[in-house]
Amino acid sequence: MDAPSLPAALELVAGAGLGLSPEKRAALGSSLVLLQRDYRFERVWFWGCIQGVRGAYYIAEGLGPDRAAPRSRLYSLNCVEWSLLPPATEAMVAQAAQLQGRFQGDPSFEYEYPAEIDAERAGNVSEDDEKPTMKEEARLVATIEQIDRAVGIVPRGAFVKTPLGSVCENRNFEGLSFTEAKKLSSYFHFAEPVNLKTKTLLEKADLDPSTDFLDSLEHDIPEGSWTVQLERGDSVVVLRSLLWLGLTFYHVPMTKQYGYVYFGTGEKNIDLPFML
Structure with missing residues (x-):
């Protein structure tokens, strides 16, 4: 979630019981701006919160011009002071x-x-x-990296891949239509593609290489690991992961408003195949 749109975004995912106290929201509103300035990030995302036994980790991610490049990750115990995490190997x-x-x-x-x-x-x-x-x-x-790879998602067309291989935000993206927003195939994993590499040449011929360069959620295993719901009078599409409980993605159709946030314990739901 973008720092400037954080208050509105948290309201949109509040239906899952997720959220921050007014004090934490106020602290994040100012500290994330300073974080972007001090580290010279092009953009800062509030990633979410991992709740521990004796305290919680609040996570932020710093991005550069290439959105697909490895992100700088930072954590805070109080939403004010931030510490840089080492790169995940x-x-x-x-x-x-x-x-x-x-x-x-x-x-x-x-x-x-x-x-x-x-x-x-x-x-x-x-x-x-x-x-x-x-x-x-x-x-x-390492857990943040696992969650980003498995359930960090974006709408189709929100990002484009340039001929040089870098990934940037699509300025022409105006949101998914209401019909498309309800389909899992309209959302992509924002990570290195796996299934895309195994597609045949005939299947790849139907794809736009500038926008369809990521894996779609419709092929996720196990099938049924995502729930798609309409909230706030059917004006917001909300996707929730059953594999990493606590990951919530939202998108307001026909707008550029989208994002995901994680509020959980950092534990993978290994019992999911037996629950479906």
Whole structure:
């Protein structure tokens, strides 16, 4: 969610019980502007909040000219003071996926891996090796990366890919029609495409390479991992992820208003296939 449109955007997703206190909204309104100035970001998004046992992490993302480039991620414990997170690596994402349980709310907290993972390493380590651990700060940025890859979405046509390969906002995008806004196929994962690479040449011939360069939600596995609802007198389309509970996306058809926010515990719903 864009910092300037944050108050209105939070109102649009309030139907899911998501939101911030007036004090937190006021603090974000001023601190995100200073964050953009101090770090010289072209744009700052409020990503959401991961609730820990003893505290919450408020997350912001800084973007540059290329919207598909790796984002700078920052966290705050009070919506005023921000700390820059290290870039997420594939190793960090893989390690974080092995951890279960709630966040503690302490960036310096260290997790020990489950006993079964230690058993797998037993044949390759000596007695002098320390037990593998992961700091919560590393788990935090890896979890944000996981959520962005899996359920960070944008409407079709909101971004265009230039001939040089960079991705920028489409100035001609005026929103989806009411009919298109109700379809999962009208929304794309804002991440490196996976299914698109496996399409045949005949299927790719029907796609516009400048706008259809991302994966559509209609092919998500398991099927049924998204809910599509109309709210506020059918004037707002709201998508909610059942895989990462707490992720809510909104779009006002025929306008440029869209965005997503996450308010949850940072835990993946691994029971979803059995719930559908």
